[in-house]
Amino acid sequence: MYIPTLDDMLAAHERIKPYIHRTPVLTSSFLDDLTGAKLFFKCENFQKAGAFKVRGASNAVFGLADDKLARGVATHSSGNHALSLSYAAGRRGIPCTVVMPRTAPQAKKDAVIGYGGRIVECEPSTSSREATFAEVVGESGAEFVHPYNDPRVIAGQGTCSRELIEQVEGLDAVVAPIGGGGMISGTCLTLSNLAPEVKIYAAEPTRADDAYRSFKAGYIIADDAPDTVADGLKVPLKELTWHFVSRHVSDIFTASDPEIVDAMKLIWKRMKIVIEPSSALPLAVILKNPQTFAGKRVGIIITGGNVDLDSLP
């Protein structure tokens, strides 16, 4: 297992800069008053392809050796990683195949195809996905880019908090959502090296709290089929993300689905930005744990804005 380093993150940032936005940091005096903290929202919902995932995906795609280009890249994802890998592959002009359950939202399928990706459908089960994916890679010889358990991806996600600490001085803490742990791991990689005084907190849906339970137990616990409105956060930790989470995260907090939806509406209404439910987790847990955050300068990673406007929670 190769653990990505600070140099990997810095190299990733140079590599992906032409293909990503340096997203803005927004503030809200209303939400500051409500939480008693000073909040800085790093808006990856304004990112290319609508989510931070394009950082890691672009690093993997643009770091690919020349002899691997013709066979392209492949992944399995029904979410933002699928869009992001398709976007990055399209920018480099190489093939991208995404294995997606046939039940995935049509909007996500359309977006993958819009970026030039190819979709291979599987049944909505782990066994079907694994079999289908093995077949795809066997046929094409494509390079597998895992959504989060990949050092290239984690190094790419780490560029987000590097920008954040350049944009905001004197942060006391950063809060990011946790699913598989890619964003949190990138945050740990960057902050533990460049700003070790900044505490790192993860925020997880109560209905998919495997990372919370893993953190408390001291080993990875993976759930079978968690179900939450924050659908980007259902996946479990893997060995590489566990490495970072277990070493550098100060605590993991959870929030219920109604709390997540309330926090999402608050951000839509007061900040006038479109965010997906997963992105509301940090505000939801800050509202629940004022004793930890009051009086502090807190960075919040708004992870993405890809939400289906026709079926809002």
Added chain:
Amino acid sequence: MYIPTLDDMLAAHERIKPYIHRTPVLTSSFLDDLTGAKLFFKCENFQKAGAFKVRGASNAVFGLADDKLARGVATHSSGNHALSLSYAAGRRGIPCTVVMPRTAPQAKKDAVIGYGGRIVECEPSTSSREATFAEVVGESGAEFVHPYNDPRVIAGQGTCSRELIEQVEGLDAVVAPIGGGGMISGTCLTLSNLAPEVKIYAAEPTRADDAYRSFKAGYIIADDAPDTVADGLKVPLKELTWHFVSRHVSDIFTASDPEIVDAMKLIWKRMKIVIEPSSALPLAVILKNPQTFAGKRVGIIITGGNVDLDSLP
């Protein structure tokens, strides 16, 4: 009738700067590709109180002479002007009374009260509103701040396009929604003096196209009860706004309610910002009139983001 001047706008800007945001200008490569133009969105949805109206309201409130402060300000509005005047009066610590139809959305009433304003309800008819308003002003002696037919308000709204031309060089045109004409008049005031080469276009709902018909006829036509999803744009032109519209606007384009909703969804989805239906008018008319805008650098005023999330069109 006093016509506000460039000096009035410049003085307004100095006066209101401490109380408003210099809002950002966003771009979208997707919408540029779609329209064939280069679009610059001036995001007043991020403005204090959620809309550009706070510029004019703040100019009126903070320009008020000392001997008028105790009696405060009053207006009639069920929309963003009500919120904005309450916000500005609250910041100056003076009373603000708003006459609102009892049928106005509870969210708007709550927002006015949240900013410290007082609401006097009337029946949803012009006669009831006028009678109630006369009573309020008779009792309190409050200073009337009209939502748009007021030189102080127009000078305040003109600060928006002043920022826009500072933020974006070489604009060929600016497109703004038109209802009563306050924003468009402020835009005319500023651009006709500081950037007369920039063409000014207004965008209006087909179902409330009184400004369009006035513009073509050469005199003010006011409709009785227009009905459109762009509810901020139902009001008619008045003599002061007609002065600017008839002299400085190059053309007025209209869009149907379905076209407005489509354009609104496109902005939500692609730019990840929450805008109200009125703010979608410029994009809707640009999409309908590509011959006018293709190849041009076009400023778009996103007027506000106060939309009821529980009843989205």
